[in-house]
Amino acid sequence: MKHKKLSVFLAACLFAASAWAASDAKMNLFIDNLMSKMTLQEKIGQLNLPVTGDIVTGTAKSSDIAGKIKLGQVGGLFNLKGVEAIREIQKIAVEQSRLHIPLIFGMDVIHGYETVFPIPFALSMTWDMQAIERSARIASVEATADGIAWTFSPMVDICREPRWGRMSEGSGEDPYLGSRIAEAMVRGYQGIDLTDPTTMMACVKHFALYGAPEAGRDYNTVDMSRVRMFNEYFPPYKAAADAGAGSFMTSFNTVDYIPATGNRWLMTEVLRDMWHFNGFVVTDYTAISEMINHGLGDLQQVSALALNAGTDMDMVADGFVGTLEKSLQEGKVTLEAINTACRRILEAKYKLGLFDDPYRYLDAKRAKRDIYTNEHRAEARRIATESFVLLENSDNLLPLKKQGTIALVGPLANTRANMPGTWSVAATSDRYSTLLEAMQRAVGDKAQVLYAKGCNVCYDEELEKNSTMFGREMRDPRSAEEMRDEALRIASQADVIVAAMGEPSEMSGEASSRSDISILDAQKDLLTALKATGKPIVLLNFSGRATVMTWEKENFSTILNVWFGGSEAADAICDVVFGDVAPSGHLTASMPKNVGQVPIYYNHLNTGRPNPKWFTKFTSNYLDVDNEPLYPFGYGLSYTTFSYSPVALSSSTMTHDGSIKASVNVTNTGTREASEVVQLYIRDLVGSISRPVKELKDFARITLKPGETRTVEFTITADKLKFYNSELQYDCEPGEFDLMIGPNSRDVETLRFTLQ
Ligand code: BGC
Numbered sequence: 005m006k007h008k009k010l011s012v013f014l015a016a017c018l019f020a021a022s023a024w025a026a027s028d029a030k031m032n033l034f035i036d037n038l039m040s041k042m043t044l045q046e047k048i049g050q051l052n053l054p055v056t057g058d059i060v061t062g063t064a065k066s067s068d069i070a071g072k073i074k075l076g077q078v079g080g081l082f083n084l085k086g087v088e089a090i091r092e093i094q095k096i097a098v099e100q101s102r103l104h105i106p107l108i109f110g111m112d113v114i115h116g117y118e119t120v121f122p123i124p125f126a127l128s129m130t131w132d133m134q135a136i137e138r139s140a141r142i143a144s145v146e147a148t149a150d151g152i153a154w155t156f157s158p159m160v161d162i163c164r165e166p167r168w169g170r171m172s173e174g175s176g177e178d179p180y181l182g183s184r185i186a187e188a189m190v191r192g193y194q195g196i197d198l199t200d201p202t203t204m205m206a207c208v209k210h211f212a213l214y215g216a217p218e219a220g221r222d223y224n225t226v227d228m229s230r231v232r233m234f235n236e237y238f239p240p241y242k243a244a245a246d247a248g249a250g251s252f253m254t255s256f257n258t259v260d261y262i263p264a265t266g267n268r269w270l271m272t273e274v275l276r277d278m279w280h281f282n283g284f285v286v287t288d289y290t291a292i293s294e295m296i297n298h299g300l301g302d303l304q305q306v307s308a309l310a311l312n313a314g315t316d317m318d319m320v321a322d323g324f325v326g327t328l329e330k331s332l333q334e335g336k337v338t339l340e341a342i343n344t345a346c347r348r349i350l351e352a353k354y355k356l357g358l359f360d361d362p363y364r365y366l367d368a369k370r371a372k373r374d375i376y377t378n379e380h381r382a383e384a385r386r387i388a389t390e391s392f393v394l395l396e397n398s399d400n401l402l403p404l405k406k407q408g409t410i411a412l413v414g415p416l417a418n419t420r421a422n423m424p425g426t427w428s429v430a431a432t433s434d435r436y437s438t439l440l441e442a443m444q445r446a447v448g449d450k451a452q453v454l455y456a457k458g459c460n461v462c463y464d465e466e467l468e469k470n471s472t473m474f475g476r477e478m479r480d481p482r483s484a485e486e487m488r489d490e491a492l493r494i495a496s497q498a499d500v501i502v503a504a505m506g507e508p509s510e511m512s513g514e515a516s517s518r519s520d521i522s523i524l525d526a527q528k529d530l531l532t533a534l535k536a537t538g539k540p541i542v543l544l545n546f547s548g549r550a551t552v553m554t555w556e557k558e559n560f561s562t563i564l565n566v567w568f569g570g571s572e573a574a575d576a577i578c579d580v581v582f583g584d585v586a587p588s589g590h591l592t593a594s595m596p597k598n599v600g601q602v603p604i605y606y607n608h609l610n611t612g613r614p615n616p617k618w619f620t621k622f623t624s625n626y627l628d629v630d631n632e633p634l635y636p637f638g639y640g641l642s643y644t645t646f647s648y649s650p651v652a653l654s655s656s657t658m659t660h661d662g663s664i665k666a667s668v669n670v671t672n673t674g675t676r677e678a679s680e681v682v683q684l685y686i687r688d689l690v691g692s693i694s695r696p697v698k699e700l701k702d703f704a705r706i707t708l709k710p711g712e713t714r715t716v717e718f719t720i721t722a723d724k725l726k727f728y729n730s731e732l733q734y735d736c737e738p739g740e741f742d743l744m745i746g747p748n749s750r751d752v753e754t755l756r757f758t759l760q
Contacts, residue, residue, distance in 0.1 A: 034359065035350050039343065041103060042076075044329060047346040049077040050105070051324045053286060053317050056084035069093075073107070074100045077325055079317060079349050080108035080154070085430060090151035091366045098362045106362035108353055110154035110207070114173060114427040115139070117146035119380040119571055120436075122391040123425040123512075123548055124159060126567035128175035129589035129640070130390040131681045131705050133188045139387055140192025142380045145202045147430070149374035151365050153356050154205045156253060158189035160240035161210055164603040166593065167220025169516030172426050172548030172568070174215055176592030177605045177637060179236050180700045183243035190247040198250065199357035201364045202374075208244040210255030210288055212270055213237050217257060220602070222515050226257040231693060233259075234728035236607070242279055250283040250352055254291055254315060263298045265291040266306060271314035284316040284348035292321035303327055308336045316345035376432070381572055386585075388569035388576035390679070393589035394641040395553065395563040401540050402562055403583025403643060404500060406450040411498035412440055413458040413491045413534065414505045415527070416546045421476040425568025426513030426548055433475075435571075439504055439544075442574035446582055454498060458491035458534075459484060461508055462524040471511040478508060484526060488533055501534055501541045502581065509568050512548025521599055522552040535559060544577065550593040554634055565589075583643060586678035588705075590640035590748065594633035601629060606637040606749040607696040638683050638700075638748035644674025644710065648682075648753065651745045656757045660722050660736070664757060667717040668745050672708035679707045682716045685744040685752060691737055692729050698744055698752075718745075725759060 039047070054069055072078050073096045084090055090109050097107045115121045121139040122129075130136065140158075147155060159173040162182055175185045186208070195203040213233065217224035228237070245252070252275060254265040264270055265287045275281045287310065295306035307323035308331045318324040331337045357364055394402070404410070416422060418440040424431040437445075440455050447453060460480055461468045468479055480487060495501050505527045510516060523531075534541060543556060543563045556563055564587065569576050579585045596604045611624040618630035625631055649669035658664045670682055682705075685698040701724045704716045720743070725736035738759050746752030 031351060031354050034354065035347055038103065038105070038350065039347065042346070044332070044342070046076040046103060047342055048325055048328050049075070050079040050346045050349045051317050052078050052322070053080050053082065053110075053319045054078060054322075055289075055320050056081045070096050073097050076101045076103065076105070078107060080110060082110035082156070083112060083429060084109060085111070085150065087151045087366050087368050087371045091363065094362055094366065105350075106353060106358040108154050108356065108358065109152055109365070110156060111147060111152045112157070112427055112429045113143050113147045113152060113155040114157050114159065114429075115425070116143045116384065116428070116570055117150065117430045118376040118432050119146060119384050120424040120428045120431050121384050121570045122388050122573070123172045123427070123568045124174060125172045125176060125548065125592070126391040126569060127387070128181065128185055128592040129393055129567070130387065131181070131590055131703055132387070132390055133184055135387045135390060136185055137188040137192040138383060140189045141195070142383060144193045144195070144204050146375045146380065148202050148204050148365050149367070149370040150430070152204060153358065153365050154207060154251070155193055156207045156209060157193070158186055158206060158244065159209050160186040160244055161213070161215030161255075162237045162240065163215035163593070164605040165216060165220045166521050166550040166596065166602060167517050167519060167599065168215065168217055169222060169512045169518070169548065170215070170514055171550065171593065172512040175240070177594065178592060178607065178700050179239040181592060181703070182240035186240040186244040187247040190244050190249045194248060194250065198355045199360070201357070201367070205250035205352060205356060206244070207251040207253050207286065208241055208249045209253035210264075211241055211252045211275065212255055212264060213259055214255035214257055221517050223256045226259060227261075230732060231728060231730060234732055238274075245275070245279045245281040250355065252281065252283065252285045254285060254287045256288050256291055256294065258298065263291070263295045263300065265315055266295055266300060266309035266313050268313040276314060284345070284352055285314060286317040287315055287319045287321065289319050290321045292318050292323035304331055304336075307331065311337050311341050311345060316348045376435070384570050385572035385576045385579070388573055389579050389585040389587070391567060391569060391589050392577070392580050392587050393565045393591055393639075394587040395565055395635055396557060396560065397562050397641055399540070399561040401500070401542055402564065402581065404542065404581055406447045406582055408499035409452045409454060409497055410443070410447070411491075411494045411501045412443055412453055412455045412504065413495065413501060413530070414503045415457060415459060415461050415478065416506055416508070416544075417504035418455060418457065419478050419508075422478065422509045422546070423568070423573045424570055425509045426516070431571065437574040439574045439577060442578045443502075446575070446578035454494040456491040456494045457487055459487050459526040459530040461526065463526045471516065472508045473510050476508060476510050484529070488530055491530060492533060492537065495534055495537050495539055498539060501537075501539050502544060503531060503534060503541055504544045504546065505531065506546035507548060507551070509548065519599070521549065523555060528555065531559070542581065550591070550595045552596055552598055552634070554597050557634060586643040586676060588640065588642060588679035588681070590638050590681045591635055592637065594637045595635040597629050597632070597634045600626070601633070604633050607699050609694045610697055636748050636750040638681070639750070640681070640748070642678045642680065644672055644676050644678040646680045646708070646747065647671045647673045648746065651743070651753050651755055653743065653755050653757060657760055658720065658757060659760050663719050663721045665717055665719050666743055666745060666755070667715055669713050669715050670706065670708065671713040672710055675710050677707065677709050679705060680747065681705050683746060683748065684718045685749060686720070686724060687742040687744070688725065688727070688737070689740045689742060691727070691739070695727065698742075698749065700749070722759075
């Protein structure tokens with residue numbers, strides 16, 4: 005019987021493999037045929053990805069891009085919104101260019117489309133892979149309904165550097181969690197069939213190491229050992245490639261002193277030869293011409309460098325269209341390299357079904373029906389509630405009752421445009437609620453909500469201006485005293501104060517690095533004044549990065565980090581504040597005590613002089629602060645409590661081909677249903693290279709009713725123990741390992757086992 009099943013299975017595999025080979029052969033034939041008709045200029049044209057600029061419906065025909073499209077000098081366009089505008093442009097390519105090759109339309113659909121999900125950093129706090137996949141799926145349904153076939157997401161750059169504004173776009177500091185999220189996003193966007201008009205092609209970015217810029221300054225130099233790249237920074241990119249992502253984007257930074265875009269080792273040896281990625285690589289915005297500033301030569305030289313490295317498509321720099329023909333004549337690039345890049349882009353279009361029907365993503369009916377639907381919004385709201393992290397609640401002030409008078413204060417309390425968060429290109433913020441509106445709706449006539457802004461983002465007008473761009477300006481012309489007095493007046497009439505503080509949404513994101521990531525001056529003064537009233541205060545902290553909250557922790561007993569929760573953020577915040585949903589987010593980045601501790605991350609190496617107790621002379625510590633983060637990786641409270649039984653190990657020895665099981669009983673010891681994230685960490689005690697003090701290797705997100713107990717079981721196989729050694733060979737080494745289980749990376753129970 006068993007054999008029969010096996011042979012049926014094998015036959016099915018063979019059938020799938022041969023169907024695959026047949027469809028590949030069909031594609032190759034189609035592309036061979038097409039390419040045989042293409043001129044050199046048309047081939048180079050496919051490698052060109054200009055930005056759309058300000059084309060709107062009706063203006064496409066007269067744009068300068070239209071002329072280039074007719075000549076076959078454009079392969080795709082990006083960040084153009086709306087079926088009509090896109091159709092108009094696609095029509096030019098299909099009807100007026102010589103070979104009728106359709107364009108590919110891309111967009112930064114980063115965390116949702118018009119229904120916006122929490123920023124990716126916040127999404128990662130859910131540790132909920134189904135929710136994350138679902139968010140990408142919904143983003144895909146909406147974006148494809150509006151003409152988009154290609155998204156510049158997921159951004160999978162590991163980041164231990166909260167000064168860097170783009171921490172907001174990634175999944176935090178951990179390679180294991182980052183890898184699971186990368187896969188979930190690719191699955192969500194691409195589904196199982198790219199020709200399905202509700203799926204779109206993913207673009208994994210920014211390859212590679214963009215999340216480790218020196219001093220946290222955007223676009224800055226990155227330099228690290230290859231062992232670190234492979235063990236700590238590469239895993240999410242590789243996971244996304246393994247999940248079948250159709251495209252990759254190069255990063256702006258240097259890797260081994262060569263900008264990623266021109267780095268052959270990275271783009272060809274690692275990505276294609278080692279990882280077998282067979283999609284296409286697009287540069288980041290003007291990354292080719294930026295190599296001139298990096299000191300790699302003039303536009304012709306850097307364009308040749310990029311092509312020879314294995315980069316296929318040039319975003320905005322005009323380097324390929326401007327210089328490759330000349331480079332070919334001068335022998336600096338080969339026709340084969342141009343053909344290869346062109347083929348990869350045509351393959352992507354083929355896989356998306358664009359040659360079958362160039363208008364397959366351009367169905368105006370779908371756009372009306374599928375975007376910003378009630379169902380999508382409900383999902384976004386639910387997922388946002390899972391992303392908030394309860395940092396403090398020692399007085400059990402949360403959840404609030406819907407009664408009495410609530411004073412809602414703070415610069416983030418009544419702003420619509422700041423709710424969705426950075427990189428929400430397709431957002432339609434005028435339809436989203438402010439926190440004030442949502443709160444009024446939530447309490448109805450059961451309670452009274454008073455509002456005062458209380459202060460501006462900060463005293464420095466220039467800093468506020470630079471941190472609130474793209475229509476998200478919010479400066480109040482009143483004096484600080486006037487605003488504060490108003491807040492104190494309403495506070496005096498209230499039973500509880502809810503303070504909506506933190507960063508505006510554009511204080512994180514691209515080119516939004518900060519050297520000081522602690523609370524902004526005007527907000528600190530307002531909170532100090534509010535605290536002096538003696539009223540209970542719920543502090544809601546908005547941010548797009550891990551911030552320093554040392555002062556807040558010392559002064560406030562109730563802190564809920566809400567990041568940027570997307571289009572439904574305001575309602576979701578109320579769901580948690582008023583206890584309809586218990587918070588369950590867990591930190592995916594360590595929160596430092598001060599900026600001097602940065603980079604701070606839980607999965608660090610030991611030193612030769614570990615610090616037994618702060619302060620100990622001649623051990624690895626600071627004079628002025630201990631080594632611990634303020635809140636560790638994996639941390640997050642709930643409205644209930646959970647207890648963990650002692651951990652049980654099925655055996656204390658394991659063979660290379662075998663496995664052992666670790667299990668723990670988790671009980672909800674509180675009075676309400678809630679979710680917990682049970683985390684498994686492992687430490688390799690002795691290795692051929694120094695190994696981290698602990699590494700996340702698995703986790704389980706579980707929901708328990710009050711009093712309910714669940715056994716969580718993790719299986720440990722050799723795969724969980726493997727790492728890249730100094731020869732970059734991937735394997736595990738026999739010896740002793742510590743296995744740790746707990747609700748965060750700090751509070752764990754440790755058991756030992758041996759790999760034979
Ligand atoms: C960003 C990318 C983005 C691209 C296109 C660049 O500035 O670094 O993440 O996809 O612009 O908008």
